[in-house]
Amino acid sequence: MSRRYVNQLSHGDSVDEAFLVADKQLRANRQGNLYLQLELRDKTGSVGARLWNATEELARTFEPGDYLLVRGKTQIFQGSLQIILTHLDVLDPTRVEPEDFLPQSSQNVAKLFNRLRELLLAMHEPHLRALVECFLIDEEFVAKFTAAPAGIKNHHAYQGGLLEHVVNILNVADRILEFYPEVDRDLLLTGVFLHDIGKIEELSYERSFAYTDEGQLVGHLVMGVEMLRDKVERTADLTGEPFPPELLLRLKHMIVSHHGALEYGSPKLPMTLEAVALHYLDNLDAKIHTFGREIRDDPVRESTWTPFQQSLGRRLFKGTTARDTPEGTDEA
Known part of the structure; x- marks a missing residue:
């Protein structure tokens, strides 16, 4: 049955x-x-x-x-x-x-990962390319990155959600960067890839979604910076030279500032072009996903509005529903 x-x-x-x-x-x-x-x-x-x-x-x-x-x-x-x-x-x-029992991305995870590789490995800056290669050849990292949700209850809260979220942002960035030539393309794409990597250890997602002890005590921003520093030390094996200090500094800043405001958990506000671009792209994808889910999953089909959403501070308009007889008209 x-x-x-x-x-x-x-x-x-x-x-x-x-x-x-x-x-x-x-x-x-x-x-x-x-x-x-x-x-x-x-x-x-x-x-x-x-x-x-x-x-x-x-x-x-x-x-x-x-x-x-x-x-x-x-x-x-x-x-x-x-x-x-x-x-x-x-x-x-x-x-x-x-x-x-565990929600999963409706998209094909293998195709999402191939798109991730396509965009990241097309970068020209040798140190950034070497850095992403160090992550992508790490089988344990890839297994966790492609399985993790982006959150527990908010946006992309399902297995494969983190990968889907990151690829969405990469695709948007890929389409709009021609309008912002002053933004460093390779740096932004790398920051998009790295901004939430700490979530693969911040969250547990094998049988249910929850925070790990380290996730509760430290959080994915700090954990992401630690993971970045670990991989940066290995890039010299591919490039033959040390990773540029300012480039590392800019990446670390993008990770710690991507929430965009102190009250949202960022220890620093975005202070570079790439950091502010990352923040708004990240927020756009998260908000569109959350709004769409609340509208789509509202169980009261007859209403044109969702209930008040505490986390969003508002109700959402779903649109008019079909009625057999328009209001104000009499049936023949």
Whole structure:
């Protein structure tokens, strides 16, 4: 019997299905009664779920990354779909197909990686080309880079999402750089490739998406600079000379400043042409992806607006819906 995925659920559906636990919180309502607030996931997305009258003993039987067989019914609550659970069982992970539960890029990862190589290896600056070659011949790095998400819940939060995000930005940069001849093409493309490399170690993404201990304590900006410095030391084997200090400085600056503002986690504001270009290209791709997802995945199909999106600080306009009879007209 085929399973029902999250993107196939709608208001009022009965649910008897297996999901991966992405998040678990044991909470108390105003009367002090405990309930479980869960985020359940499969490869098509995630859905909130609540189990009333829960116990601490039940909550201790599973953790994020485990699989549950749940029963319940869906409802729309504050504009979002959720499942009100009546029962749950912890599943043996050997009884499930892992590929059913972690979201993956809808694009062909092999083609994305080939496009990445095509753009990066066409660069002319010898030290930058040697640097990207050092990354691309590192099989462990490539395996992680092509599997990692770009985030846990925000943009490109699926396996292969980091690669897809980087290739999107590279493609945009490739198309617009002719209008900005003062921007160093090879430097910008290298910075695009490197800006989020720390995420391959900041995040864990084998069974569920979460932060590693180092990711929580250090973060991908610092981790990315460390990875860059490690590879820079190896470029001399390809070029026969040391990596230019200013070139390294500019790359490090692009990594640490690409969030664009101190309040968004950048220890420095962009202070070079390539750094400011990277910031806006990165933000463009992330925002377009996030807006598109919120509009596409809104479960309330009849509304022309999404619910208020806390992370975006606004509702999003989806457009008018088709109606049998235009408003203000009488049927014949």
